[in-house]
Amino acid sequence: MTMTEPHIDAPNEPTTPLYRLADVSKTYTQKKRVVKPLVGVDLEIARGDFVTIQGPTGGGKSTLLQLLGALDRPTSGRLTLGDTDLAAASNAALGSARAREIGFVFQGFNLIPTLTASENVDMGLEPLGLADAERRARVAEALAHVGLADRADHRPGELSGGQQQRVAIARAIAKRPRVLLADEPTGNLDESMRDEILDLLQALNDGGLTLIVVTHDSAVARRASRRLRLEKGTIRDITR
Numbered sequence: 001m002t003m004t005e006p007h008i009d010a011p012n013e014p015t016t017p018l019y020r021l022a023d024v025s026k027t028y029t030q031k032k033r034v035v036k037p038l039v040g041v042d043l044e045i046a047r048g049d050f051v052t053i054q055g056p057t058g059g060g061k062s063t064l065l066q067l068l069g070a071l072d073r074p075t076s077g078r079l080t081l082g083d084t085d086l087a088a089a090s091n092a093a094l095g096s097a098r099a100r101e102i103g104f105v106f107q108g109f110n111l112i113p114t115l116t117a118s119e120n121v122d123m124g125l126e127p128l129g130l131a132d133a134e135r136r137a138r139v140a141e142a143l144a145h146v147g148l149a150d151r152a153d154h155r156p157g158e159l160s161g162g163q164q165q166r167v168a169i170a171r172a173i174a175k176r177p178r179v180l181l182a183d184e185p186t187g188n189l190d191e192s193m194r195d196e197i198l199d200l201l202q203a204l205n206d207g208g209l210t211l212i213v214v215t216h217d218s219a220v221a222r223r224a225s226r227r228l229r230l231e232k233g234t235i236r237d238i239t240r
């Protein structure tokens with residue numbers, strides 16, 4: 001399987017959505033103050049889609065991404081990723097979903113500065129228990145896929161911002177996830193590097209990878225096939 005091939009699903013799965021959210025709410029209580037970042041969200045995300053989530057600051061975007069990323073559970077409602085019920089899953093099952101099925105990309109790249117590009121990508125494979133040869137092959141393949149085969153031994157400080165984000169994308173795709181979740185992936189990049197990263201994300205999506213991107217940047221949203229807006233905990237489809 002090459003990096004761009006989508007995760008192999010059971011034969012009856014391709015027609016069902018990748019994510020299903022039914023009446024999902026999230027409530028935080030801090031010092032008796034109650035915050036409701038998500039209120040009764042109903043949403044389905046199709047396999048292979050490229051979805052952006054926009055909206056005002058504090059509107060609940062990061063909270064939604066955390067739920068989709070199996071980093072947290074809803075306070076109420078149903079949330080499934082394929083056949084996995086993320087709302088009811090144990091901590092171990094959430095950890096397994098994060099390790100195997102979900103790739104993450106962040107605004108600040110989140111690379112380890114003392115490790116080389118290869119070693120950073122390899123970190124993402126640690127929980128999978130692969131044989132050394134398979135691990136090395138996946139790291140090399142992922143770096144080649146993002147156009148950084150010749151930078152494998154460079155540390156983040158020796159790479160441009162765009163190259164660092166490409167290493168972070170290689171780390172995310174090396175595990176061959178079902179979905180890539182990105183939180184402002186171009187927020188720290190200038191315009192030319194932004195376009196470079198968008199081209200790469202678009203190519204991954206063309207290869208079948210589902211993308212869900214939180215962004216304030218309308219240039220990112222223009223690339224998406226589906227645009228959502230999250231405001232005051234409520235989601236709206238603004239695709240035109």
Ligand SMILES: Nc1ncnc2c1ncn2[C@@H]1O[C@H](COP(=O)(O)OP(=O)(O)OP(=O)(O)O)[C@@H](O)[C@H]1O
Pocket residue numbers: 028029030035036037055056057058059060061062063064
């Ligand atoms: N762990 C937490 N505990 C308490 N309140 C939280 C927590 N996480 C988020 N919130 C609150 O939930 C609301 C939504 O926050 P969230 O980070 O999801 O918004 P956002 O749309 O991602 O904003 P931004 O664009 O600024 O990143 C905010 O009022 C925030 O203060």
